[in-house]
Amino acid sequence: MKKISLTGIKPTGDLHIGNYFGAIKPALELADEYDARYFIADYHALNTMKNPDELNSTIRHVAAGWLASGLDPEKVIFYRQSSIPEVFELTTMLMAFTSKGLMNRAHAYKDAIQKNNKKGDDTDAGINMGLFTYPVLMAADIIIFDSDVVPVGEDQVQHIEMAQDIAQSINANYGKQVLKIPRAAVQENVAVVPGLDGRKMSKSYGNVIPLFAPEKTLKKTIMRIVTNSQSVEEPKDTQVCQIFQLYKLFSDTEEQNALAGRYRAGGMGWGEAKEELFRVVNRCLAPMRERYDAIMSDIPSLNKILEQGAKKARPIAAATVARFRKAAGID
Ligand code: ADP
Numbered sequence: 001m002k003k004i005s006l007t008g009i010k011p012t013g014d015l016h017i018g019n020y021f022g023a024i025k026p027a028l029e030l031a032d033e034y035d036a037r038y039f040i041a042d043y044h045a046l047n048t049m050k051n052p053d054e055l056n057s058t059i060r061h062v063a064a065g066w067l068a069s070g071l072d073p074e075k076v077i078f079y080r081q082s083s084i085p086e087v088f089e090l091t092t093m094l095m096a097f098t099s100k101g102l103m104n105r106a107h108a109y110k111d112a113i114q115k116n117n118k119k120g121d122d123t124d125a126g127i128n129m130g131l132f133t134y135p136v137l138m139a140a141d142i143i144i145f146d147s148d149v150v151p152v153g154e155d156q157v158q159h160i161e162m163a164q165d166i167a168q169s170i171n172a173n174y175g176k177q178v179l180k181i182p183r184a185a186v187q188e189n190v191a192v193v194p195g196l197d198g199r200k201m202s203k204s205y206g207n208v209i210p211l212f213a214p215e216k217t218l219k220k221t222i223m224r225i226v227t228n229s230q231s232v233e234e235p236k237d238t239q240v241c242q243i244f245q246l247y248k249l250f251s252d253t254e255e256q257n258a259l260a261g262r263y264r265a266g267g268m269g270w271g272e273a274k275e276e277l278f279r280v281v282n283r284c285l286a287p288m289r290e291r292y293d294a295i296m297s298d299i300p301s302l303n304k305i306l307e308q309g310a311k312k313a314r315p316i317a318a319a320t321v322a323r324f325r326k327a328a329g330i331d
């Protein structure tokens with residue numbers, strides 16, 4: 001039997017090329033080798049997104065983004081978290097085995113507390129129980145599908161370790177393997193994709209290159225990349241330049257050597273380097289954008305794909321819940 005790969009993306013904003021290279025592309029590569037289950041973590045997004053129209057459209061955007069990036073719904077079970085009520089039943093069961101202390105140690109919660117303390121606010125100001133118990137819902141997402149590997153970025157590893165802790169304490173309590181223990185799969189070679197200002201590309205820094213923006217917007221965004229004040233004539237260093245780091249993601253070795261040569265030789269301004277970057281980025285993104293636009297112009301078909309995915313996913317989820325209930329004496 002093939003092993004199972006599972007991951008989710010929280011629909012909290014527009015997808016950018018950091019999401020694509022750091023999360024979507026590696027997950028789709030794993031789908032060749034594993035039985036893949038990929039989903040939209042919409043209840044996770046509810047913790048921060050309280051505007052219904054915005055949340056609704058971001059859910060469709062992320063779903064269309066997965067498909068436009070090449071997810072084949074015949075091959076991958078593709079669904080919305082909110083369509084699998086068993087996940088929330090399992091969450092309640094996991095809660096009984098999750099110490100409050102474990103949640104106190106979660107990075108996201110600790111960061112929120114630290115921010116409040118710095119501002120002199122009440123320690124728990126603005127922190128809802130969804131944020132506090134976030135790792136339990138995520139553990140349920142993972143455990144319910146008997147996942148073996150979870151492709152995620154470095155920032156999510158602590159959550160997977162918590163899912164392992166919770167599942168292990170359940171197995172220890174019942175003296176048998178009721179739940180499978182998952183492990184994180186972090187792609188070491190996917191360095192952090194830099195944003196326009198050279199920091200990690202992230203929607204919270206406002207420095208992103210959107211994945212599905214119209215061509216004109218894409219070009220304008222690339223032209224906004226922050227550079228130093230070197231003149232056209234000066235030779236330039238590929239190592240300290242986010243234009244070149246981004247170029248590497250979209251080009252072959254020959255193109256990279258050619259651009260590196262022009263950097264070394266001098267005589268090429270930043271504007272020209274950005275034009276060359278735009279050319280290769282657009283070459284890669286144009287067909288994806290076309291697929292994205294087509295998918296977004298037919299929301300009923302998109303909804304149908306997600307519903308069909310949920311139909312395939314629910315019996316698997318129900319079997320895990322039934323197994324746990326039996327072990328727990330609630331059958
Ligand atoms: P953001 O930082 O923009 O809020 P998310 O936290 O929603 O992005 O990330 C969703 C997924 O994309 C995660 O798996 C994360 O590791 C990955 N990711 C986000 N930004 C980058 C980046 N700049 N480089 C590589 N991977 C990224």
Ligand code: TRP
Nearest residue numbers: 007008009010041044138141142
């Ligand atoms: N917490 C993840 C993120 O912020 C999203 C997510 C929710 C997830 N449930 C998951 C990822 C289960 C992997 C497995 O990016």
